[in-house]
Amino acid sequence: MTLHLTSVWLLLITHTVLVFCDMEFLERTQGDSVEFYCISEFNASKPIGLYLKRKWLQPNQEVLFMFTKQTPAYYDDVKERIHVTGDPSTLRVNVTLSQLKGTDTDLYYCEFVFPDASNADQKIPSNMELFLYVDDVGVKCSCTSYTLLLYVLSSAVGLLLIFLMALGVAHYVKTRGDRITLQPHQASIYEEMAGVRPPNRNGKVSYHPSPPPHLEEMVASAYDNPPLCRQENHYERPAEET
Template sequence: MSGIQYLVCLWILLITQSRFVRSDIQFIEKHEGDSVVFPCAIEQRNPAPFGVYLKRSWLVPNEILFMHTGEDFKMKYDHDKSRTIVSGDPINHTLNVTISELTTKDTDRYYCEFIVENPSSEDEHIPGKTEFFLLVTADTPASVDSGRIETCSGGSVVLPCLPAEEGLAVEGVSLKRQKGQEPVEVLYDSRRHHGNEPPSYSQFPAERFRLTSALGPGGITYNLTLQQLQPEDSALYSCQLLQRDRPDSHASLGRRALFVSVKGDDCSCSSSSTLLYALSSAVVVLLLTIVFVGICLCKLRPSVKPNRQAPIYEDMAGFKDLKSSTKLAPNHLEDTVSVYNNTSVKKSCPENHYESPTGALCPRNETQT
């Protein structure tokens, strides 16, 4: 396996082993008497899911309904079945759940959970692609502008405080929180007395909130910062300025309400996963760049074969052979007998140049003696 293939495999492993992909959250605002549609869907897979749940996960964690493929859906509470319609089948990886005649008690976070059979172990529970936050209000349509803010446990959020009417002097601030059916005032600070209540009170300790003001293009703006939030502080908040010559409104939210979602321990894991994802991406890209540049440099570099230098011992041997052949040339001529005398050619004696350059160690013939 080449270096690039190895890096690609490592990159795929980092992605598949990390929990980077999370469900999207869709904010839905409805009014009492309206209906809502929850589209449940997951990616195509084999085997296909055989069942699906619709569940609530915040104010009232509970199962709403369950549907098995090829069968009618079943409700947790029978009195809700008359206002619920399910179209589609979980085996098709998608279906729609419609709930009508909504009330403020239906405000909650909803999600779908598909059930897939696993022959080797327990059945898999796979959440749908989207999670839904449903806000059902009793106010008239278009009277409240809603939004959503997410933070981690121990974090903070900034809530804008809007006046009921422009041009009136500001005398205080009121913060309302809605978790159930009706909003509850959790912070009040005013120059004038509020009924039997003291001029200032709060369900938050003093170190957990701060009111600031700043001069902007449209005049003075006020913001309320809530600090050290915990998951149980998740709710719908509305900050409203108290103005002179205008009665306080304690039974309804202000012109703008924000749903504050405070995540628990998994929030820090999500942040570290995101950081790990970014760091691993940078490292892999850097490694791939280095490998690519190295390959390009190797291809562009001219290939020059170095001249092979003969070993020194070969040169010395050649020099000795040349010297020996030059020195012993007369002896070879003397030992050679003319072929015209019909005599055999006398072979020269093999010589050991390291013992005697004249061949003294060769055996002598009797004629020579």
């Protein structure tokens, strides 16, 4: 029984992560009762009918169909154990299933029927799904199938986690790579003395040697002994001729 319940939880985790739907988990014992709340989020028009269906162990198995303002039609196995209140036209219907059995364990969902201009009516399922697990203490089941199911679900969850981790690592590496910027080249003292310029965009290094010694001496002497020039005095009187 523990193995069975573990496989159920793995199914819920896998289904919730992969399908991205709202799910409610209910655990009951054999003979208990459970209530389903069928609520339509689509309110553009009034629905004309409602389906309650099973999805996992008995895919697309109809539990009931209710046409607005009429008596519901039930599946044979639940005909004596089901009670319905409300009407599809109000966007909410409550379904109570009593005297639960182990075979009632399944994933249930509600599907509302809306009128359409075309011949085919539009069926829109509710966002909420309900997983009912009935602990049938009086029945001993073979655990071989559940063991296989457990392995399959465990592998699916493991692959999903590895995929999510790979996405996280790729995003981290990309973000870190965008933050790394190239540092500008700083010329060393030797390069400055030798006249070597830092590399350009193409990665080439240019070398500019110092001028010849005689030019350096001329430039130095020009700065050391600047030419003297006589400053003109505008107030000095010119010399008189005799």
